[in-house]
Amino acid sequence: MDLLNEKELYQLVNKLSLDNFKKPFKHDVKFNHRLRTTGGRYIPAQKIIELNPKYVVETDESEFIGIIKHELCHYHLHIEGKGYKHGDKDFKELLKETGSPRHCTPLPSQKREYKYTYICTKCKQEYKRVRRVDVKKYRCGKCSGKLQVQDR
Incomplete structure (x- = not known):
């Protein structure tokens, strides 16, 4: 898909909006090239949907459509005066009804290369990190067991 x-x-x-919500979209939508960690966002005060253009170029069409549907859930619930935030019941129900994703997949260009892997000696929980962790200072977040560096 081209931009x-x-x-x-x-x-x-x-x-x-018409196909999935049976309601027209009456406000502004635009690309925001400054978005980095998200596929899009809805700004309630201005009733604007901003979308990350990298998702058009780097992912398939279904991923981008999913992002638009997610933002439309925020938009339509806000217009109707219902709970439009991620934690609200109305929002979660509308996501299910319309088949919209809760989160978007990370961009291929944003994938991180992890240098360090730590394993809890107690519960075997694995932690991947870009930066080194002081194993004398930090413990497992799940069971408070000791962390151990896994060999590469």
Whole structure:
């Protein structure tokens, strides 16, 4: 999928809104090139949906459509005065009804290369870290057991 212009992006969002929510999308949608760790966001005060353009280029079409549907859940619930935040019951129910994802998958370009792997000596919980951890200072978050560096 190529990067869409503003008109095409609006048409796609409106079509998904009509198909999945049976309601039109009446506000602004745009790409935000500064988004890094998220696929999109809904700004309630301005009623704007911002989408990460990297998800159009780096992932398949279904992932990007899932992000739009997720943001439309926030949008429609906010417009109706219902609970539109991630923890709200209304939001979780609408996600299920529309088949929208709760979270987006990380971008392939954002995948981290972990240098260190630690294992709890008690419960065998594994921790992957980019930076080194002081095993004398830190313990397992699950059972408070001692951490041990796993050989690479």
